Structures are given as structure tokens and as C-alpha cells.
Amino acid sequence: xxxEIISIGTELLLxxxxxxxxxxxxxxxxxxxxxxxxxTTVGDNLERAVATVQQAHARxxxxxxxxxxxxxxxxxxxxxxxxxxxxxxxxxxDAARQLEExxxxxxxxxxxxxxxxxxxxxxxxxxxxxxxxxxGVLIEKNGKAMIALxxxxxxxxxxxETQVVPYLxxxxxxxxxxxxxxxxxxxxxxxxxxEEMVKDLMQSANPSVAPYAKVGExxxxxxxxxxxxxxxxxxxxxxxxxxxARLGTHIYGENETTLEAAVVTLLREKGLTVATAESCTGxxxxxxxxxxxxxxxxxxxxxxxxxxxxxxxxxxxxRAVIAGVGAVSPEVAQAMAERVRELARADFGIGITGxxxxxxGTPEKPVGLVYIGLATKAGVSHSKNxxxxxxADVRYRATQTALEMLRQALRANG
Amino acid sequence: xxxEIISIGTELLLxxxxxxxxxxxxxxxxxxxxxxxxxTTVGDNLERAVATVQQAHARxxxxxxxxxxxxxxxxxxxxxxxxxxxxxxxxxxDAARQLEExxxxxxxxxxxxxxxxxxxxxxxxxxxxxxxxxxGVLIEKNGKAMIALxxxxxxxxxxxETQVVPYLxxxxxxxxxxxxxxxxxxxxxxxxxxEEMVKDLMQSANPSVAPYAKVGExxxxxxxxxxxxxxxxxxxxxxxxxxxARLGTHIYGENETTLEAAVVTLLREKGLTVATAESCTGxxxxxxxxxxxxxxxxxxxxxxxxxxxxxxxxxxxxRAVIAGVGAVSPEVAQAMAERVRELARADFGIGITGxxxxxxGTPEKPVGLVYIGLATKAGVSHSKNxxxxxxADVRYRATQTALEMLRQALRANG
Numbered sequence: 053x054x055x056e057i058i059s060i061g062t063e064l065l066l067x068x069x070x071x072x073x074x075x076x077x078x079x080x081x082x083x084x085x086x087x088x089x090x091x092t093t094v095g096d097n098l099e100r101a102v103a104t105v106q107q108a109h110a111r112x113x114x115x116x117x118x119x120x121x122x123x124x125x126x127x128x129x130x131x132x133x134x135x136x137x138x139x140x141x142x143x144x145x146d147a148a149r150q151l152e153e154x155x156x157x158x159x160x161x162x163x164x165x166x167x168x169x170x171x172x173x174x175x176x177x178x179x180x181x182x183x184x185x186x187x188g189v190l191i192e193k194n195g196k197a198m199i200a201l202x203x204x205x206x207x208x209x210x211x212x213e214t215q216v217v218p219y220l221x222x223x224x225x226x227x228x229x230x231x232x233x234x235x236x237x238x239x240x241x242x243x244x245x246x247e248e249m250v251k252d253l254m255q256s257a258n259p260s261v262a263p264y265a266k267v268g269e270x271x272x273x274x275x276x277x278x279x280x281x282x283x284x285x286x287x288x289x290x291x292x293x294x295x296x297a298r299l300g301t302h303i304y305g306e307n308e309t310t311l312e313a314a315v316v317t318l319l320r321e322k323g324l325t326v327a328t329a330e331s332c333t334g335x336x337x338x339x340x341x342x343x344x345x346x347x348x349x350x351x352x353x354x355x356x357x358x359x360x361x362x363x364x365x366x367x368x369x370x371r372a373v374i375a376g377v378g379a380v381s382p383e384v385a386q387a388m389a390e391r392v393r394e395l396a397r398a399d400f401g402i403g404i405t406g407x408x409x410x411x412x413g414t415p416e417k418p419v420g421l422v423y424i425g426l427a428t429k430a431g432v433s434h435s436k437n438x439x440x441x442x443x444a445d446v447r448y449r450a451t452q453t454a455l456e457m458l459r460q461a462l463r464a465n466g
Numbered sequence: 467x468x469x470e471i472i473s474i475g476t477e478l479l480l481x482x483x484x485x486x487x488x489x490x491x492x493x494x495x496x497x498x499x500x501x502x503x504x505x506t507t508v509g510d511n512l513e514r515a516v517a518t519v520q521q522a523h524a525r526x527x528x529x530x531x532x533x534x535x536x537x538x539x540x541x542x543x544x545x546x547x548x549x550x551x552x553x554x555x556x557x558x559x560d561a562a563r564q565l566e567e568x569x570x571x572x573x574x575x576x577x578x579x580x581x582x583x584x585x586x587x588x589x590x591x592x593x594x595x596x597x598x599x600x601x602g603v604l605i606e607k608n609g610k611a612m613i614a615l616x617x618x619x620x621x622x623x624x625x626x627e628t629q630v631v632p633y634l635x636x637x638x639x640x641x642x643x644x645x646x647x648x649x650x651x652x653x654x655x656x657x658x659x660x661e662e663m664v665k666d667l668m669q670s671a672n673p674s675v676a677p678y679a680k681v682g683e684x685x686x687x688x689x690x691x692x693x694x695x696x697x698x699x700x701x702x703x704x705x706x707x708x709x710x711a712r713l714g715t716h717i718y719g720e721n722e723t724t725l726e727a728a729v730v731t732l733l734r735e736k737g738l739t740v741a742t743a744e745s746c747t748g749x750x751x752x753x754x755x756x757x758x759x760x761x762x763x764x765x766x767x768x769x770x771x772x773x774x775x776x777x778x779x780x781x782x783x784x785r786a787v788i789a790g791v792g793a794v795s796p797e798v799a800q801a802m803a804e805r806v807r808e809l810a811r812a813d814f815g816i817g818i819t820g821x822x823x824x825x826x827g828t829p830e831k832p833v834g835l836v837y838i839g840l841a842t843k844a845g846v847s848h849s850k851n852x853x854x855x856x857x858a859d860v861r862y863r864a865t866q867t868a869l870e871m872l873r874q875a876l877r878a879n880g
Binding site: 063064065066067068069070071072074075076077078079080081082088089090091092093094095097100104124126204206231233235244254262264265273275328330332333334335336337338339341342343345346347348351352353354355356357358359361362366395396409410411441443444447 | 477478479480481482483484485486488489490491492493494495496502503504505506507508509511514518538540574618620645647649668676678679687689742744746747748749750751752753755756757759760761762765766767768769770771772773775776779780809810823824825855857858861
């Protein structure tokens, strides 16, 4: 079955917000085995929106409309559906009552324009909104459906998952063609070397293997199409086995597993802890580690020693060392790692010091230069890195390298 | 003039990546006064892509194609342009030479498929790519243009800015209609209360005023259309003056000014410093502060006391206090703020302790409960917050509240 996604909102066409809903919905539909061939964005203009929705309705089984369900005159989605489906709007008693309740619970007075949100095209039904005022709309006609969902992601996602997915599953039962995919996440190999290593496996169409370059890592996505989930999964498993054989420990995780999640899992499995001392990354490394639920088992202490005085006072790094070799140096990175490891009584210590830019660079120590120290019970080591990109990229890449150094140390520590 | 944007790539339709390029391009075109009425995404399918591009070409002056310029057989953008513009592909000598240089500089051997990237539709010209192998394409016919740009943002953005913007400026000279907008960023007022406060100003179409709810803040965008930038700006200025009069210090910044940037600016202006002690936010607050260039003037020290032991050892919070009232308590938040302020000899100290979830909640202390302490030379205060949302939302909202508490203290500290 074929779906088409139409995002409605002038703010999208002005580029004021990025359309993450459309990406999310695409992903969900692909999991359900529903193909999406076109995705369109139109503004809050009735004529153009109606023409776009008409075209989509003609070529797809399901048309999803995202946004434009608010109470104001700019919110045209209800009118668009009414026109394309030839289903005049009428007020839905249940929807009106839910709106009244929503407002009275919050102690707000409901104004006349809010009742616009209770309008539903004849023959359609409102989809209750647990997290906002805008009900969704679902309407079927001649075997084709149109589904309108509110734009705010915290309303859109729950409504889709709890109300639309069950509907779609019923509709596609029996004629399901499944698309499944699995992503391998890779550190320490550039995109071109990676392609060289697996080029022959990228030739086949089913399963397909496609590389995606990310900041500081590369992903390989293996996608298969088949009559059942089991069949698709077995096509994928065969191909990923080959990829694991070639790429080995460069693969740090799969699918949504972030590098910090992989590292926290390894630490938990081994019952080990890490402590961090950060300068140029300013807490981003500890922020990434603690983004993982359960990280409190493996991370207790982090220091952000952004100024030299902080390095001297909190970490007892000798003033003379900083004066001699500078704060951005292998010596200081290693000392930060060792001292925070001791201070926190942790198994691993990480120290990061560098020049994130845009200012502060010199010919000897340019913007992007970052030293990362790693202290273990066996001793201390460091890496010297020269990252390209803006301040945010340099900082993020430094946390990537630090996590990867820790991961490799954990793997070595059988 | 009218432009249309078409993003090409099955990975987009599968929802594997979010299309930030299309949003960026929309924004840039709007700044140039070029209207975008439709934006479409299609997969790597020649027939469907050609039909989509044909439709766009018929209704727009400029058609932008993003992606599909790589070396593989999946990369169809060159073929699509050739077909729609009736301009057969031929190898461009300059583009081929640049590719050869690119590969030899990196010590790579250029393989046959790479020469696909040197193909250009007859009558078009390649746009050199400073950051990758894929040249862009620009072709004009009968007063209409088609412009193809590579998908990776670090190639796409520089190519657009250095090569396409000058071309567009030449084309639109003399018939420019400018759309300008200015965004006011607001803390401490919910979206509905905000609408209530400025409802009458939201009625007019030019300038228009539109609210956007973000995580932990709300934005108001004022947009005006006029014959010149000056004219548009003066329409906007008149409206924003009214908004400032009503919303006062709730407006913390404009356009791309983040809350952390506003706070760092205020600290720098007043020559004051802040230190942080974070538990549930794990370094995200210091990470946000240090994301701002120049923050080293106002931020020297941060502590991530994730475990109770770290709170006791690093911050000397009495073990008995934690045992008595718990680590998630107003007492501990205030003590963290006071102790880190003293330890770092800073003007302000912030302490954050809470339950980010998904686990760890109790009926008395549910997930989302976060206490934030703020220590100043005048004493210490705290806020009690109950945030909704997933772990990442709770953590982010806590950093929003902390920054806003600091901002209000800085504003009070004339």
C-alpha cells in the first residue's frame, strides 16, 4: 500500500522550523511496510494546498496531513479535507465536549474560535488529543483514507502511535509487504575506506547496503523487502554477518544505539566506572554519558575545569606545567585524566583540553586541536586530534574520540 | 519570483535522516525575497523523480534539487535534469580534472564510477565543490533555472552560499520583493497566555505575528513583505516595539540568540561569573554555557556530582542532610549552589538535582521533579519544578529554568 505525507504550514516553507514529523512518520510507515513515494510541504494557502492534497489522494491509499489543525483562521487542514473529500464540516459533539473539558481543567475560558477545532468533515471521525487541544481527523471514502494530525511533535507522535497505527495495521493485514532495515554504527573508519572494504556487498538491491556519513562516525544501513518480517530479517542477518566479519570491532552498535549507550553498557557489564575532567567540551562528555538511563552505576563524578585556575585548584595540576607547556598539551590532558581518576576513585579517567574556536587559535595550536587523555589502572595515554568544523563540531567530535578511546580500552580489558 | 525545492533520496522517504537542508534553503530563499510554495521529497526512482521535477519546473522560476549527485548508480539527479531540460549529459573537462585532483591529493585512486560526477547536462555548468567530490549543476533554459546541490550539509551550504546566492541576486535584481522576519524569544509565559496578551497584534497580515511553542520557551515571529529591506524592517520595528512594551523582560533575545547566549552576554556586560553543580543534568548546563564563544570570561568551573558520594566529597554536603531529606530536595539544591559558588569563587552558583527518569521516581518524588538552587552574594534561593516529557526533555527543561533564574537575577542586579 502507498502513503503520501503532506506537511502544511507557511513556517515550514519559510524554513523557520525543521520538519522532523515527516521524517518520523516516514520511518513508522516504512516499518509497517507501507511505501512512501512522495512527501510534500505546502503553506497555509487553501487553493495550493487543496491542489496538492488532491494529487496525493489520487495516487495514494493513505494521505497524511500534518499541521494546520489549530484554532486560528490560518489553520486550514479541516477545510482542505472537506473540499478534497467533498465532506462538509460539521461540529462534533464529543470533540466539542473534550475541548470544553480541556479548557475548564486548566481554568481557561474557551473562546469562540476554539470551537473551530471541533469541526469534523462529514463521515469522518475526530481523533482525541491527549496532549493538546487539536483533535486529529480520520476519514475514509472509496477505500482511501485521509488522516490529519496536529503539528506539535508531543501531540503528533502519541496520537499516531496510539490511534493511527492500530487502524493502519487493520487496513494492511493480509497484504503486507514488509520493509525492514538494520543500521550498523561504525567508528574509526572513514566513509571512503569503508566503501572500499564492503563495496561488493553494496551491489545487491535486496538486501541493500547504504553508507551514511555522520559527524565523527559512519552508519551502514542494510534494508530488505520481503513477504514477512522473518523473511526480511533473515536476508538482513545474512548480510550483517558478512559485515561484522569484515569490520569487527569498528562496529560499536546497531540502530538507535549511540556511542555513549555502547560505552555505558560495556562499563555496566564489566562493573567499572569512569570520571571526566573537561575543558573545551565544557561538560558535553559527562552530559552524553548521563543521557543514558542507568549511567549512575558507572559515572559518579565529572569536573568542568574550564579556566586554568580550576585545573590548578580542583585537579592540582602544577601551575608550572600549565605555564610551561600550556593548558592545551598532552601533559595537561594526561594529568587531567589521572587526577580525576584518583579524585573520583574511578577505574577510568578522561581529560579533554583543546581549542574549540572560533577564537584562541595560534599557528602552533590552531582551532580544532584537542588533546584527550585516558587514565587506566595500567597507566595513562593520550590522543592528539585536529578536528575541522565549527565550534560545536569540534566539541562534539572531541566527545566522540574520548568515548571511542574508552570503548577500545574496555574491549581490550577483557 | 518563485522557487521550488525537491529533495531526492530514498533515505529521506524511509525517514532515516531529517531533511535539514530543505529548511535551510527555504530560509535563505525567503531572505532573498523568493517565494517557496511547494517543497517535495522523492526517492531514487527515475520515473517518479522526473515527473515531480517536471511539475515543479512548470510552476516555478527556480527549481532546486538537493542530493543524488554521488558517484553510484542510485544517484540520479544528473539524469533527471537531462531528461526534464532535454539536455543530454556530457563529461565536463574541468569537473573531471577537479575530481582527479581531489582524489590524488588524498592519495586515492579514482575509479571509473567517479567520472559519473563529472557529467553535466548540455548547456549547464558544474558548480565546484570545495568540500567533497560531487559538483553541483546549474542550467538555464527559457528564463527558468534548475540548480542541483549535493546532500551533505557541509558541502551543500558552502556551495549555496558562495555560488548560488550571487547568481540568484543577479537574477532577482530589480524585481525584488523582500520578505523579512524577526523572532522574539520568550521565557516564563505559556503559549496560550502569550496569545491572550498579544492577540490583537496577531490579526494583521503584514506584518504578521505568529507564535511557536518550543521546549521550555515560546517564540513570536514577526514577518513583513515589502518592496525594500528598509520598508520591511520598519514595518517589523513598529510591531516589535509594541510587543516589547507588553512583554518586557519576558523577551530574552531575538532571532538566533539562545538563552545561554543571552545569559553569557549579561554576565560579560556586568563582569560577573557563574559556577555550576549538576546532578541530573550531568553537565548539560555547563555544556550549554560553554557552547558560547567567549564564555571562558564568565565560566571557570563546573562540577558534575552525579553520585551522592560526589556531592559529599566534592561539595562537602553533609552526609546527614542527604540521608535526612534525600539528594533530590530543596536543601541539597541550595547547598550545591552555595558550595560550588564558594569553591569556584564565583558570583553566582547554580545547583541542580532531580529525577530525570525513566526510572527512579516515587509517589513523593516523581520522575520530572527537579530542584534548582541559585546562590548569589545576597543569599540562596531555589525553584521546585515538575517537568513532563522524556528524560532528555526533563534534563533540557531543567537547564532552561536554571538559565532563566540566573537571567532574572542578573537583570535584578542592575
